[in-house]
Amino acid sequence: MLCSSSRRILGCRSLAVFAISVPKFYIPRHLSSVPKFYIPRHLSSVPKFIVSGLPRSSSIPFSFFSRKPILFLVKSASTMASQSKKEPTSIHDFTVKDARGNDVDLSVYKGKVLVIVNVASQCGLTNSNYTELSKIYDKYKDQGLEILAFPCNQFGQQEPGTNEQILEFACTRFKAEYPIFDKVDVNGQNSAPIYQFLKSSKGGIFGSGIKWNFTKFLVDKEGNVVDRYAPTTSPLSMENDIKKLLGVS
Template sequence: MLVRRNLSALAVSASLLLGKRSSPSFNQTLLSFPQISPVYLVSHSIKTGSPRSLVGSLRFDHTMAAESSKGSVHDFTVKDAKGNDVDLSIYKGKVLLIVNVASQCGLTNSNYTELSKLYEKYKDQGFEILAFPCNQFGGQEPGNNEEILEFACTRFKAEYPIFDKVDVNGENAAPIYKFLKASKGGALGGLLGDDIKWNFAKFLVDKDGHVVDRYAPTTSPISIEKDIKKLLG
């Protein structure tokens, strides 16, 4: 009840900041989004000039997320580093860690080193790492697929699959990443943005292809080991 009262008060505050009155119908609509951030509510209203535009945006995002999160990782086909199609259903029954990688990031050495250790330890127990190079963060993955493979496999002995370079954010984001982000959003259930924040964001996927957890780029792969072991059983 306290949360609902606070949301209603915030709706009024946002409207007053705009020199407008808040309608009962607008307040009631906001209550259907209990994870709204107060700061986001007010700042969005000021930016757009209309608190109702926030509601429209939330309705759209909520619907799109619901649609995008249907199914599982196994429903997707991606390209490998040589341009061949890979049906991810081949990973049914395996625990997956999906990571957007980069070769020139400050997180590169630690992440690639620990990913290789995890893979070596659990690959025979049904664990796979799926690496997707991405150049959207500081231009830190500028090479072509061949150069990326040589870097990862020679310097870090990566034995897990490294796929075609993709976008993980924006209109051209790979469908698999749209699904991952919709399945496990960012802060406050994704209302503040589901986008990948930097290189080496990680998604943990169970044997049925469902995303069970999402980890920040700064989360070390080794610290995820206990969650991996739990899913492996």
């Protein structure tokens, strides 16, 4: 007979627990062979539920007089799907927003060498970095180099403008022709997934967190993060590393 606790599901959104009492029988090794009266009636109305946690190696006898319920873990199909979701293995697995709000699948950069950098408009490093980024882009863009710039306002509040203002600043003052994306957080709980991946792939000297504006990551043609450069490292000093990945002399 079903116990009273079997008439409700206990738990959270993606996880639930239900309990049933059993007489002096045993739990079969496979769920498919459990008689229907073992399953609470209301569970039949819950779609796509998967029951796990049943013992497979042996049967377990329970006393007929015991009121202690058997607890089963119930996982929804959506939970199982999220657990099986493929983890990103390269930069090409991400989709990001550009400065105009459009989705950009980074797989379009397969076969390209990438420099990914968090930029700011009011930083002491702005002039030198933007100037050198434009120079190195002009020199190698036809040979397979792409620069992906991500504005960030987390360091000294030095990127306070809108996306439109940032675009105008970079494109008008520094003639930036490389793509500039939506403003993001690069540290903290709200850090962009792409930056979580970059930081986990290449940590810094004092931990993986981004230290300041114009931290630069170098990515090969397969989307692997191969190097990381400090904010004070000039883009032109990265030229030999870039040429090596491009395969040019």
